[in-house]
Amino acid sequence: MSPSSSFQTKPFPVKLYDFHPPGEDFRSAVLRGLSLPQKSISPKFLYDKRGSELFDAICQLPEYYLTRTEMGILRAHASDIAQALGHRALVELGSGSSQKIRILLQAAPQVTTYVGVDISRQHLQEACGALMQDFEGLEAIAVCADYTQPLPLETIRELHHRPTIGFFPGSSIGNLEPAEVITFLKTVAVLGDLIVGVDLKKSPAILEPAYDDAQGVSAAFALNLLVRINRELGANFDLAQFSYQAHYNAQAGRIEMAIASLCDQTVRLGDVDVSFRQGEMLRTEHSYKYTVDEFQLLAMEAGFQPVRVWTDADQLFSLHHLKQM
Ligand code: AVI
Numbered sequence: 304m305s306p307s308s309s310f311q312t313k314p315f316p317v318k319l320y321d322f323h324p325p326g327e328d329f330r331s332a333v334l335r336g337l338s339l340p341q342k343s344i345s346p347k348f349l350y351d352k353r354g355s356e357l358f359d360a361i362c363q364l365p366e367y368y369l370t371r372t373e374m375g376i377l378r379a380h381a382s383d384i385a386q387a388l389g390h391r392a393l394v395e396l397g398s399g400s401s402q403k404i405r406i407l408l409q410a411a412p413q414v415t416t417y418v419g420v421d422i423s424r425q426h427l428q429e430a431c432g433a434l435m436q437d438f439e440g441l442e443a444i445a446v447c448a449d450y451t452q453p454l455p456l457e458t459i460r461e462l463h464h465r466p467t468i469g470f471f472p473g474s475s476i477g478n479l480e481p482a483e484v485i486t487f488l489k490t491v492a493v494l495g496d497l498i499v500g501v502d503l504k505k506s507p508a509i510l511e512p513a514y515d516d517a518q519g520v521s522a523a524f525a526l527n528l529l530v531r532i533n534r535e536l537g538a539n540f541d542l543a544q545f546s547y548q549a550h551y552n553a554q555a556g557r558i559e560m561a562i563a564s565l566c567d568q569t570v571r572l573g574d575v576d577v578s579f580r581q582g583e584m585l586r587t588e589h590s591y592k593y594t595v596d597e598f599q600l601l602a603m604e605a606g607f608q609p610v611r612v613w614t615d616a617d618q619l620f621s622l623h624h625l626k627q628m
Contacts, residue, residue: 304458353527354524372620381407397450477501485604510551561586561587
């Protein structure tokens with residue numbers, strides 16, 4: 304496949320391979336989720352424009368240790384990680400972490416090709432353009448695709464027969480169910496090696512405030528889903544009648560995020576009525592936490608061999624280098 308267009312960040316045109324990922328139908332997904340015995344809506348719908356802004360704000364919160372800890376690990380082990388990358392093309396899955404990729408590229412000047420894979424075309428092109436502007440000699444290629452689906456690497460001319468290494472930071476893998484992690488890892492195995500960020504198990508006294516902060520940003524992030532449903536689907540959720548909750552389920556090893564109904568109520572979504580009992584939960588997200596061993600076992604089930612793991616001194620977060628068995 305030839306690049307379909309170039310994005311004008313003069314004088315750095317970005318090659319774009321656009322696989323036109325189909326947008327999921329928000330209305331049917333919401334109606335389906337609200338008709339389940341355990342009401343539940345996929346976390347991917349949390350990220351409209353406002354939701355993405357709120358998530359960026361979460362990443363800056365004092366309680367949300369994940370982002371700054373992962374960046375600390377990247378900085379502290381930059382030369383080791385750069386060695387692990389070698390001369391391969393670096394393929395980032397979800398290109399939202401521009402600060403993290405910059406730490407890697409600074410440490411690894413031998414990497415001359417960066418490929419950002421993201422569903423959001425404009426954000427991706429802008430990010431790639433900015434990287435080419437700031438890193439001399441770097442070619443940044445934008446691939447607009449859904450990275451949870453089989454990656455169309457063989458159709459990307461620039462990558463044909465070239466060794467690649469995947470980078471999936473942020474512990475976004477923790478938002479998948481463990482069985483989905485295995486499917487996802489098998490899907491991205493086409494990249495060869497993988498560097499993946501994974502949040503570690505720890506005390507609920509640290510975990511719960513990270514997902515329910517004092518300023519209420521995490522709550523606003525979850526409740527924004529109701530705002531989005533009201534706006535886009537003509538619903539009448541009264542936000543004062545719902546409250547956000549985040550609880551660490553130690554047995555399942557996950558933070559469970561949900562919106563609880565404060566009373567018995569019926570909400571209208573266009574021409575559909577949805578009733579809630581007092582205390583009933585609408586699940587918005589799971590965020591799984593793993594020990595190093597648990598995650599390595601999961602990776603091995605997916606056909607990867609753990610090569611190396613980097614962590615911070617407080618054992619809050621881990622960065623795994625996995626290779627194909
Ligand atoms: C995107 N993901 C890694 C976040 C997490 O930590 O699970 C999503 C999040 N939701 C609320 N706070 C953070």
